[in-house]
Structure formats: structure tokens, C-alpha cells
Amino acid sequence: MTFQGFPDEGLVFYEGLEADNSKTYWSRHRPAYDDCVRAPMQALVDELAGEFGTPKLFRPYRDVRFSNDKTPYKTHQGAVVNPEGRGAGAWYVQLSADGLLVAGGCWRLESDQVARYRRAVADDVQGPRLRAEVDRLAAADWSIEGERLVRVPSGFDRDGDRADLLRHKSLYASRHWEPGDWLHDRRALEEVRTSWRDLAALNAWLADNVGATTREPRARR
Template identity: 80%
Template sequence: MTFEGFPDEGLVFYEGLEADNSKTYWTRHRAVYEACVRAPMQALVDELESEFGTAKLFRPYRDVRFSNDKTPYKTHQGAVVNPEGRGAGAWYVQVSAEGLRVGGGAWRLETDQVDRYRRAVADDVQGPRLRAEVDRLAGGNWEIDGDRLTRVPKGYDVDDGRADLLRHRSLHAGRLFPFADWLHRQEALDHVRTAWRDVSALNAWLADNVGATTKENRRH
């Protein structure tokens, strides 16, 4: 399937889901979701695969086990590319009634990855590289976010110009493209490709300096 844009019916579907997040609504409109949301998203990431890697589309169902919000369905469709063997640094895209959101970076780091991240931030070579890249993205309408401490962790210089980066326990950049007519056309593919290229340097820094976790997965 060639990506031709996200049909308007898919965005209208999400507007309705926001108003009526119920199994009844979902069942009645599931065919619209499959044809006008999930299929175009799959086509989009398929066209990007040769440059960025294979994407995973997220399930439309929310995990409500530990949430006070028990609404069963997500009001967006997301997809992520985690390059094999790189560990940290991923590309993200989602579509919803508000438009198209793109992102890159690390949304979650294990404790060993956080340790390596902090050492790299404090390094006199790698730290300035990240500082420059984060500043460049922030100046280009990217939102810099991530889980962070309220204070700089012990053992690091609080006067350092990278103190804000040391507080991070995860680090990612995101950008929202509000709804526009181009979302219904192939032009949406160009927006995602350009945005993912723009955040690739951040992903490369994370892959080179943080990498994959060495913690073993324990089965209970």
C-alpha cells in the first residue's frame, strides 16, 4: 500500500472517540479505524523503513491496570522505530484529531543507562556535543522533555552549564504539527521524514553514549 495521506474520516473517528470512549463506539467504527488510521500509518512507516528501520505500531487499547483513567482506547495512533542493536535513541510518530506529532530520543532508560548518560553529559567532549544538539533542537521549535530529577544528582558540579541535562533520567524531543490540509496528502510523509532526520543526531548521541541496557530481564 502506498501512503497517500491520512483520510479525514480517520481524524473524525478520533474526534468521536474523544467524546465517546466506549466499546460501543469502537465496535461501530472499527472499520474506519482500520482503513483510515491504522492502514495509512502502516503505509507511512513502510515508506520510511529503508532509511530508519522497521517500525512497530502501537495497539489501540490502553493499559488501565494502574491508571485512574479507565477509558479503554487511546485517542491517537502511534508508531516507533527502535533501531536494532543501538539501545537508546528511537523515532516516534503519531496521528490524532489534533494533528501529527513526531519525536526522537529516549523515553525510558534503565538505571545502568542513566549512569552512562550522566557520565557522558559530564564528559568534556560528549557533554558539549549534547548541549549543542539540544540547544539546536530547542531553537528549531522542538520541545525538550523527559523524566528528570528536581536537583542535580550527587557527585556532579551544580555550576556546570549542563546541569539541566544532568537532571534528566530520560531525554526526548517532540514536535506537534497542528491539523493542516497536507495531512491528507503524501506531503505528510515528507514532514515526518524531515523531522526524523532533524532529530537523528540526538538519537546517534544516545546510541553512542548510552546504548542498550545490560540488566537481565527477570521472569517472575
């Protein structure tokens, strides 16, 4: 399937789901989700796979076990590309009633990854590289986000120009567009492609300096 845009019916589907997040609504409107949300999202990321890597579409069902939000369905469709062998630094795209969101970076880091991240930020070569890239993205209207500590951790420079980066426990950049006519044709694909390319240097830095976790996975209970 070739990507031809996200039909307006997909956004209308999510508007309805926000108003009635129930199994009844979901079952009644499931064809709209399959045809106007999931299928075009799969087509979009499949076209980008040759350049960025194998995509994964997230399930539409919310995991309510550890969440205060007990509504059963997500009100957005997301997809992620985690390039094999890089360990850190991913691309993300999301469709909802609010429009389209793209992002890149690391949303969650294990303790060993956080330690490597901080050492790299403090390094006199790698730190300035990240500083320059984050500043470039911010100047290009990317939002710089991620979990942060209130203070710079002990043992690191609290007054330097990288103090804000040292507070991060995860780091990613995001950009959002409200719905428009362009979303319903192949211009949406080009927006995502261009944006993901703009995030390549950030993801490369994270892959080179943070990498995969070495922690053993927790045993299931």
C-alpha cells in the same frame, strides 16, 4: 500500499472516541480506524523503513492495569522505530484528533542507562556534543522533554552549563502540528521524514553513549 495521506475521517474517528471511549463506539466505527488510521500509518512508516529501520505500530487498546485512566482505548495511533543494535535512541510518530506529532530520543531509561547517560553528559567531550545538539533542536522549535529530577544528582556539577541535562532521567525532542490540508496527502510523509532526519544526531549520541540496558528483565508474576 503507498501512503497517500491521513483521511479526515481518521481525525473525526478520534474526535468521536474522545467523546465516547466505549466498546460500543469502537465496534461501530472500527472500519474507520482500520482504513483511515491504521492502514495509512502502516503505509507511512513502511515507506520510511528503508532509511530508519523496521517500524512497530502500537496497539489501540490501553493497558489499564497500572493506569489511573481506565478508558479502554487510546485516543491516538503511534508508531516507533527502534533501530536494531543501537540500544537507545528511537523515532516516533503519532496521529490524533489534535494533528500529527513526531519525536525522537529515549522515553524511558533503566538505572544502568541513566548512569551512563550522566557520565557522558559530564564528560568534557561528549557533554558539549549533547549540549550543542539540544540547543540546536530547541532553536529549531523542538520541545526538549523527558523525566527530570528536581535537582542535579549528587557528585555532578550543579552550576555548569549542562546542569539541566544532568537532571534528565530520559531525554527526547518532540514537535506537533495541528490538522491541515497537508495532513491528507503525501506532504505528511515528507514532514515526518524531514523531522526524523533532524533527530538523527540526537539519536546517534544516545546510541553511542547510553546503549542498551544490561539489567536482567523482571520475572513475570
